[in-house]
Amino acid sequence: MMESPRLVNLVDARIVEFLASRESILGRVAPDLAPFSRFSRDLLSGGKRFRALFCYWGWRAVSPAATASAVPGEKELDSLVDLCAGLELFHAAALVHDDIIDNSDTRRGMPSAHRRFETLHADGGWRGDRRTFGEGSAILLGDLLLAWSDELIARAVLGAPSLETHLAAREAVDTMRTEVTLGQYLDLLEERAWATTDPEASLERAERVIVYKSAKYSVEAPLVIGASLRGSSPEQTDALRRFGLPLGIAFQLRDDVLGVFGDAELTGKPSGDDLREGKRTVLVSLTRSRLDPSSRRLFDELLGDPELDEGQIRMLQQTMVGTGAVTEVEGMISRRLRTALEELDRAPLGDTAKAELTSLAKRLVNRQA
Numbered sequence: 001m002m003e004s005p006r007l008v009n010l011v012d013a014r015i016v017e018f019l020a021s022r023e024s025i026l027g028r029v030a031p032d033l034a035p036f037s038r039f040s041r042d043l044l045s046g047g048k049r050f051r052a053l054f055c056y057w058g059w060r061a062v063s064p065a066a067t068a069s070a071v072p073g074e075k076e077l078d079s080l081v082d083l084c085a086g087l088e089l090f091h092a093a094a095l096v097h098d099d100i101i102d103n104s105d106t107r108r109g110m111p112s113a114h115r116r117f118e119t120l121h122a123d124g125g126w127r128g129d130r131r132t133f134g135e136g137s138a139i140l141l142g143d144l145l146l147a148w149s150d151e152l153i154a155r156a157v158l159g160a161p162s163l164e165t166h167l168a169a170r171e172a173v174d175t176m177r178t179e180v181t182l183g184q185y186l187d188l189l190e191e192r193a194w195a196t197t198d199p200e201a202s203l204e205r206a207e208r209v210i211v212y213k214s215a216k217y218s219v220e221a222p223l224v225i226g227a228s229l230r231g232s233s234p235e236q237t238d239a240l241r242r243f244g245l246p247l248g249i250a251f252q253l254r255d256d257v258l259g260v261f262g263d264a265e266l267t268g269k270p271s272g273d274d275l276r277e278g279k280r281t282v283l284v285s286l287t288r289s290r291l292d293p294s295s296r297r298l299f300d301e302l303l304g305d306p307e308l309d310e311g312q313i314r315m316l317q318q319t320m321v322g323t324g325a326v327t328e329v330e331g332m333i334s335r336r337l338r339t340a341l342e343e344l345d346r347a348p349l350g351d352t353a354k355a356e357l358t359s360l361a362k363r364l365v366n367r368q369a
Contacts, residue, residue, distance in 0.1 A: 003060075003071075004053055004356060007084065010077075011052045014085040014152075015044050022148060035120060036141055039113050043092050046108070048367075050251075051091055051222045052084035053360055054244070058226030061353035062236045070350060079159030083169075083229060086152030087222055089145050094180060094217075096142035100135050101188055102277045103306065109268035114138035160229055168228040176221035183212030190280040191304070202285040207249075210282065214255070215248025219364070239347035243340050243357070250336035250365045253329055256281040258369065260317060261326075266369035272313035278304025282332070286325035295319070337365050 019040055026033040059080055063070040072080055098104075099112040106112055111119070118134030126133070153173055160166035187209045197205065223240040224232075232240070258267055259274030260283065274281065284303065288296055299319060302312055320326050340361055344354055 003056075004360075007053065007056050007081075008049045010081045011049055011084045011088060014081050015088060016041075018085060018089075018148070018152060019044065035117070035137075036144060039116055039141060040092070040145060042110060043095065043107070043113065044088065047088070049084075049088060050360070050364060051087045051218060054219055054222035054357075055084050055087055055226035056080060057353050057357050057360065058223035058232075058240055059230045060226075061223075061240065061347075061349040061357065062227045062230045062232040063350055063353070070352065075159060079156045079229070080226070082152045082159075083156035083225065086149045086156060087225070089149035089152060090177070093142045093145035093149060094184075096138055096145065098184065100138050100142075101184065102279075104269070104273065104277070106269050106273075112138075113141050117141075157229065161231060165229055165231045168231075169225055172221065172225040172228045176217050176225070179212050179221075180214075180217040183209060183214070183217075187213050187280075191278050194280050195300075199289075202280070202288070203282060206280055206282045206285045209280075210249055210252045211245070214252040215245055217248075218251055219248035220244030233348075235348055239343065239349060242343040243347060246336040246343070247340035247361050247364065250333045250340065253282060253333045253336070254365050254367065256283050257326065257329060257333075258367075260320065263368065268369070272308070272317065275303060275313055275316050276306050276308050283320060283325055283329050286328050287320045287323050290323035290325060291319070333365055337361060 019037065023037040026037055059072070060070060095107060096113045099107055100114050104112050105115055110116075114134040114137070116134075117137035118130045120137075121128075121130035121133045157166050157169045157173075160169060186205075190205060190209055194202065220241055221244075223244045224237055227237055227240055256274065256279070259269075259279065259281070260272060262269070262271060264271050270276075288299060291299055299316065302308060302316055305312075308316075341358060344357055344361075347354065
């Protein structure tokens with residue numbers, strides 16, 4: 001199926017074109033803004049474009065099956081590419097802000113945005129605290145990317161076939177932005193408040209973070225946004241949600257495993273980075289629930305220490321494996337994927353899109369980065 005590679009190429013080109021157009025605006029304001037252009041380009045270069053692909057195939061899934069009209073025409077494709085590019089810019093904005101919250105040093109094999117701004121401060125010999133400058137500047141970069149994403153999305157929905165589909169697509173975008181922001185707060189809350197909450201509820205709370213911080217906005221929302229722009233029926237929208245949510249959960253569970261055990265050469269982040277950041281994931285919750293009180297205290301003392309050395313990282317990794325928590329999470333991933341594919345199989349959607357979404361789902365959960 002050549003549609004997916006072509007879509008990715010078109011989205012990449014649209015992002016490059018859009019950023020170039022905004023670079024001239026930044027240049028007119030002040031040459032000091034060049035880092036905003038450079039850091040945006042670096043962050044948005046490459047990437048798997050999963051959200052763009054789910055958006056596109058959400059649109060295709062509700063098209064008439066086995067007809068020429070199932071494939072977008074030139075005008076429809078132009079709007080779809082804008083929409084997909086807008087979602088990728090929204091994702092980039094979320095990553096910039098997430099790295100500040102998590103105090104992450106790297107992103108996609110490069111220094112994170114706030115660290116790059118810190119380096120600018122240090123190299124320039126500027127006054128004040130470089131960390132404060134770095135974080136403040138990166139917040140503004142994330143805000144700018146968020147505003148730019150809305151420019152592309154607003155332009156895209158102007159091409160909706162009716163006012164009803166225009167409003168439906170906008171509502172789906174607005175819901176996504178609200179949910180991921182609230183999910184980000186819930187994630188931050190778990191990292192800080194876990195010791196004061198009911199231990200019996202830790203798994204449920206970790207799963208809630210997965211749903212709202214990642215699962216919905218990574219898979220379910222792009223599917224629904226694309227389908228809404230096409231004019232999906234309530235039955236089709238519901239079917240896409242039933243497919244997208246369990247798949248999105250499986251996606252984040254895989255991400256959590258990679259955050260502990262992933263190869264830094266592939267993920268672009270140091271192995272065990274989630275352990276240094278103290279992420280309260282499902283994997284962590286399951287591990288803690290299977291430890292005796294003494295072992296749990298040691299685990300808790302180490303988790304979240306930014307100075308963890310390689311030996312301590314390996315000890316935490318071995319603890320997770322030894323308790324069977326990793327095996328349990330792998331089982332959860334498999335079950336969520338199976339549920340998603342079963343829902344997709346019986347969904348009232350186009351056969352071509354269903355086949356492509358099946359392939360995309362397997363890629364999503366079996367990835368190494």
